Amino acid sequence: MTATAALLAEALQAHGLQLRGGFAVQPDEGLGAVTDGRPVTSLWMVGVVGSAFWPTFVASSFYRDGLPDPLDRWSQSIGDALAQRLGGRALYPFDGPPYHPFQRWADRAEVLQPSRMLLRIHPQFGLWHAYRFALALPQALEVQDVAHIQTSANSSKPPGACGSLPGTPPTAQGVSAPRFETGLCATCSGQPCLSACPVGAYSTAGFNLAACATHLHTEAGQPCMQAGCQARRACPVGAEHRYRPEHAAFHMRAFAAGRGHAG
Incomplete structure (x- = not known):
């Protein structure tokens, strides 16, 4: 695991969050540059699995202050701090419109499938996971940074059931x-x-x-x-x-x- 991945994993663990995978970004993908002008070369997905993050979140001021969207604000405080620390930008699924293509990014970062519930199924975590933000970084992503995540997803569960991840939002008609x-x-x-x-x-x-x-x-x-x-x-x-x-x-x-x- 590279220094960037190790730093991220350790920092996220303190909040009950997980580094969920990532992929190399091509110049034509429209993610541009970071604040110092360096091009974005990797996108790292950060999310939750189960309720591991819940105790940390409910102990935060965001949960208790009575203002709207406490989980989004909590996520943004963590994502923005990490992006600044690593010289990158944090991107959020609730930013928009236009909204970032988190479903497409998730499919590139991990082994996922559609489910009967119109969400993405993870072979290990089933329906019980979500993405809180992505980090667009100038540091290159190495294969060993995400190989352990994808290997776990491929081997953890045999076919035979259904599960998911936040997916296509429903329309008024369904x-x-x-x-x-x-x-x-x-x-x-x-x-x-x-x-x-x-x-x-x-x-x-x-x-x-x-x-x-x-x-x-x-x-x-x-x-x-x-x-x-x-x-x-x-x-x-x-x-x-x-x-x-x-x-x-x-x-x-x-x-x-x-x-x-x-x-």
Whole structure:
């Protein structure tokens, strides 16, 4: 592991965050230069796995100050500090419009697949991971910096279930499901995510946003609000990384209020 990767991994561990992978940036990708004029040559993805970051976040002033978007502000404070330390720029999925292509970057940085829940599945972490920011750096990324991450993803779970990562945001009408001829969802026994939703919001046809949103604002929807999406929790991949109830509830409140996806 190079000095840059080691520095990042150590700094992120203090916050419960993880270095999730990265890739070399080509000159024509439009990421430009860093503040001192050097070109961006690598993009490093930073994210969360399970609820490892949760104790650090809830102990922060951002969680307690009562202002909007505490998790985004907490992430930005960490990302901006690391970018300044390394002479780069921090990029965030909530910056926009226009928004940065975090899904495409994630696919380049790690081994991921689409899932029945219109999110990206990680073979080890299932649905229980997300990206908080990316670091555009002038330092070159070496193969050994990310090889251990991709090797772990390839070998940690056999095919046979479904899982995810924040993916395409739904429209008011819902989202059509991708095709699943191969991969974890195609080989998942019984595909329990499709039958776990109390209002059948997920199906092979896609996601019914209206049914989900209406349910969350009823008394019957409180189990989903308090413990997280039941369809998501039904996925067997990475079940050991499921979010803590209070962590899941935090994301569900934001989702129900129309301020983003369910984490």
